[in-house]
Amino acid sequence: MALPQRRTDIGPPHYKDFLPPVIQKNYGDWKYHEILNPGVMVHVSNKGEKIWTVRVASPRLLSTDTIREHAALAEKYCGGYIRYTTRHNVEFLVSDEKNIEPLLKDLKDKKYMVGGIGPRISNIVHTQGWVHCHSAACDASGLVKALMDEFADYFTTKSLPNKVRLAVACCTNMCGAVHCSDIALVGIHRKIPIVETDKIKNMCEVPSTIAACPTGAISPDPANKAVKIKEEKCMYCGNCFSVCPALPIADPVNDGVAIVVGGKVGSLRSDPKFSKLAIPYVPNNPPRWPEVTSAVKTILEAYIAGARKHERVGEWVERIGWESFFKATKLPFTFQHIDDFTIARETYRNSAAFKW
Amino acid sequence: MPKKYQTPLLDELEKGPFPSFVTEIKKAAAKNDMAADELGLLEKSYKTKRGYWKHGGIVGVRGYGGGVIGRYSSLAEEFPNVANFHTVRINSTSAFFYTSKFLNEMCDIWDKYGSGLTNLHGSTGDLVLLGTNTENLEPIFAEFSSRGWDLGGSGSAMRTPSCCVGPARCEWSNIDTLEINYAVTQEFQDEMHRPAFPYKFKFKTAGCAVDCIASIARADCSIIGTWKGKISVDQKEVAAYAKNGMNITEEIVNMCPSQCMSYDGKELKIDDANCVRCMHCIAKMTKALKGTGEKGATILIGSKAPFVIGATLSHVIVPFMKMEAPYDELKDLVRKMWEWWDEHGKNRERIGELIIRRGMREFLEFIGIDPIPQHVKEPRRDPFYFWTEADLQKK
Numbered sequence: 001m002a003l004p005q006r007r008t009d010i011g012p013p014h015y016k017d018f019l020p021p022v023i024q025k026n027y028g029d030w031k032y033h034e035i036l037n038p039g040v041m042v043h044v045s046n047k048g049e050k051i052w053t054v055r056v057a058s059p060r061l062l063s064t065d066t067i068r069e070h071a072a073l074a075e076k077y078c079g080g081y082i083r084y085t086t087r088h089n090v091e092f093l094v095s096d097e098k099n100i101e102p103l104l105k106d107l108k109d110k111k112y113m114v115g116g117i118g119p120r121i122s123n124i125v126h127t128q129g130w131v132h133c134h135s136a137a138c139d140a141s142g143l144v145k146a147l148m149d150e151f152a153d154y155f156t157t158k159s160l161p162n163k164v165r166l167a168v169a170c171c172t173n174m175c176g177a178v179h180c181s182d183i184a185l186v187g188i189h190r191k192i193p194i195v196e197t198d199k200i201k202n203m204c205e206v207p208s209t210i211a212a213c214p215t216g217a218i219s220p221d222p223a224n225k226a227v228k229i230k231e232e233k234c235m236y237c238g239n240c241f242s243v244c245p246a247l248p249i250a251d252p253v254n255d256g257v258a259i260v261v262g263g264k265v266g267s268l269r270s271d272p273k274f275s276k277l278a279i280p281y282v283p284n285n286p287p288r289w290p291e292v293t294s295a296v297k298t299i300l301e302a303y304i305a306g307a308r309k310h311e312r313v314g315e316w317v318e319r320i321g322w323e324s325f326f327k328a329t330k331l332p333f334t335f336q337h338i339d340d341f342t343i344a345r346e347t348y349r350n351s352a353a354f355k356w
Numbered sequence: 357m358p359k360k361y362q363t364p365l366l367d368e369l370e371k372g373p374f375p376s377f378v379t380e381i382k383k384a385a386a387k388n389d390m391a392a393d394e395l396g397l398l399e400k401s402y403k404t405k406r407g408y409w410k411h412g413g414i415v416g417v418r419g420y421g422g423g424v425i426g427r428y429s430s431l432a433e434e435f436p437n438v439a440n441f442h443t444v445r446i447n448s449t450s451a452f453f454y455t456s457k458f459l460n461e462m463c464d465i466w467d468k469y470g471s472g473l474t475n476l477h478g479s480t481g482d483l484v485l486l487g488t489n490t491e492n493l494e495p496i497f498a499e500f501s502s503r504g505w506d507l508g509g510s511g512s513a514m515r516t517p518s519c520c521v522g523p524a525r526c527e528w529s530n531i532d533t534l535e536i537n538y539a540v541t542q543e544f545q546d547e548m549h550r551p552a553f554p555y556k557f558k559f560k561t562a563g564c565a566v567d568c569i570a571s572i573a574r575a576d577c578s579i580i581g582t583w584k585g586k587i588s589v590d591q592k593e594v595a596a597y598a599k600n601g602m603n604i605t606e607e608i609v610n611m612c613p614s615q616c617m618s619y620d621g622k623e624l625k626i627d628d629a630n631c632v633r634c635m636h637c638i639a640k641m642t643k644a645l646k647g648t649g650e651k652g653a654t655i656l657i658g659s660k661a662p663f664v665i666g667a668t669l670s671h672v673i674v675p676f677m678k679m680e681a682p683y684d685e686l687k688d689l690v691r692k693m694w695e696w697w698d699e700h701g702k703n704r705e706r707i708g709e710l711i712i713r714r715g716m717r718e719f720l721e722f723i724g725i726d727p728i729p730q731h732v733k734e735p736r737r738d739p740f741y742f743w744t745e746a747d748l749q750k751k
Binding site for chain 2: 003004005006007008009010011012013014015017018019023027028030031032033043051053057058059060061062063064065066067068070071072074075080081082083084085086088090093111112113125127128129130131132133134135136139141142144145146148149152155156169172173174175176177178179180208211212213214237239242243245250251252255263265266267268269270272274284286287288309310341342343
């Protein structure tokens with residue numbers, strides 16, 4: 001069968017074609033919203049018109065069967081309108097109040113996890129991992145699944161001092177928002193890449209490989225038309241491998257997961273913050289990474305016990321001080337915690353006022 | 357019938373309340389050879405604790421330099437159906453609104469030409485079609501583009517811009533995030549589809565400083581809505597929040613970062629001149645408080661993940677820009693920034709890294725912006741700075 005005529009540079013369709021009528025009518029004219037329960041909120045316009053949002057969890061990796069099911073539910077209860085969030089949740093956009101209860105019942109029967117709105121753990125932003133990425137130091141979807149099973153109650157019912165944004169990146173390339181999340185996991189390596197000297201001249205460009213190294217650990221090896229790596233300078237970031245496939249760094253024995261905490265992107269109350277290192281290494285232990293979920297639980301429970309209402313993880317830690325964070329969580333403080341990279345001197349303590 | 361693999365490790369991840377990605381792969385694997393081999397390959401990764409995907413190769417559709425990410429398995433003989441298993445990025449809609457009609461059509465095309473696996477959405481915001489082989493790429497592109505859908509960005513190009521839900525369903529949005537997102541995407545189609553930059557360039561547009569799209573952390577150009585007038589206060593609604601149990605002094609007044617609020621048990625007062633528009637009070641008392649007056653956006657530049665110099669957040673370049681269609685001021689600024697980056701950027705150097713390497717002065721002078729205190733958290737601490745001949749001539 002002949003293919004339809006292709007078109008180029010048309011960009012995406014206009015979003016207005018995908019907005020429910022009540023949104024088109026009240027676009028930019030919303031007055032307030034209320035969170036009715038962890039999975040349902042209502043937005044009310046200045047005209048008094050309403051739209052209800054029912055949010056459900058998603059693993060992000062979806063089969064066409066499941067997307068068709070989303071579409072069927074949207075058709076049955078939402079006039080065919082649906083959206084996805086930046087955190088990969090699904091949002092059913094209900095214009096008719098009497099459809100909410102039947103939709104919730106249908107979702108429950110189909111075993112969807114409804115929730116994630118308000119001061120809770122919402123879906124986890126994450127990367128491809130072993131499912132589809134060349135540079136993954138760990139899987140991502142599996143870690144997400146293990147964590148969200150552990151903390152499911154904080155999605156569906158229980159509330160927290162404020163929202164807690166979790167993220168998972170399967171390597172330090174950090175395609176997920178790990179560097180600014182409340183609690184985040186990042187896959188790390190701990191040994192230098194293997195230099196496949198014979199392959200480099202055919203597979204890699206030497207200058208860009210050298211330039212990819214943040215610590216200047218890579219130098220030319222002109223005799224072999226290859227490169228050398230200075231072991232004592234390498235921080236195992238893997239950026240050279242992204243540029244040069246003949247420098248493999250994946251290592252099933254030594255790769256693992258680092259846990260960082262205290263980041264946020266919003267400006268509410270305090271400026272956006274980077275996540276900082278809490279645990280430098282947890283072993284890579286699929287399929288359910290019990291050491292990782294247990295470590296995250298320790299941090300989350302310390303936050304719940306210590307934070308004031310509306311404080312994000314990073315705001316709580318800054319108020320009590322990092323020395324108190326390590327005390328409250330009983331996490332060991334190690335050489336790996338002290339920055340020796342690009343902003344080291346900004347992180348040293350320049351004051352004699354601290355807690356014991 | 358697709359090959360059936362034993363997956364004892366992955367089966368563990370079908371247990372528990374959160375929806376399982378393994379179940380998703382299995383649904384596709386029941387009828388699709390590629391998805392079946394993907395499942396088998398993933399089980400092997402779980403056993404050996406390592407991935408088996410190789411670097412992307414040059415692969416795509418005619419006339420485009422991006423939108424498809426080549427992906428090849430290093431175990432092509434063991435899992436032949438994922439020997440090549442490329443990602444196709446479809447440019448999502450503004451704020452990810454869809455209709456059931458489109459989703460069903462997408463599934464029809466993808467079941468026919470791909471693995472039946474997707475990401476809704478990828479980290480940058482593309483509608484990701486996960487895994488197909490090289491010969492299917494042109495048919496997929498013809499099917500989508502003939503229905504009005506285009507590919508997203510990849511490589512050293514403008515990446516698919518994304519935005520928060522904005523005025524479509526949020527009372528806090530100061531700008532039309534969906535329209536800005538659409539306008540930027542349409543304006544720079546060539547820059548998106550034919551990579552010509554030193555490295556990637558991302559736009560993210562947020563309606564307010566809550567920043568639900570994480571623009572300040574994840575975009576080379578962060579557009580964040582804000583306002584210049586007062587916060588209007590509905591004292592009746594303030595009283596209602598107090599009556600419903602909110603401790604306004606503790607939860608609102610004491611948490612205001614600029615300490616510009618007071619509450620005497622009856623009236624909430626705001627010293628607007630000292631407000632930094634952080635959104636805390638408005639977010640917690642949405643029925644009572646609202647930003648008013650002139651609306652626009654702060655334009656910030658330069659956030660990215662850690663490679664190479666460590667993670668960066670975007671920093672203020674234009675404190676306030678009116679954001680009215682057709683957004684010429686924004687487009688002109690972007691073109692100017694790109695011109696400078698094109699001229700000086702090294703291979704794989706993001707614009708934020710270039711600004712750090714060559715200095716804010718050169719960047720600001722090139723784009724024609726005068727220095728103001730809002731550009732920095734604090735002035736420099738050292739006495740080592742440049743003077744130009746022109747500076748010396750100034751009286």
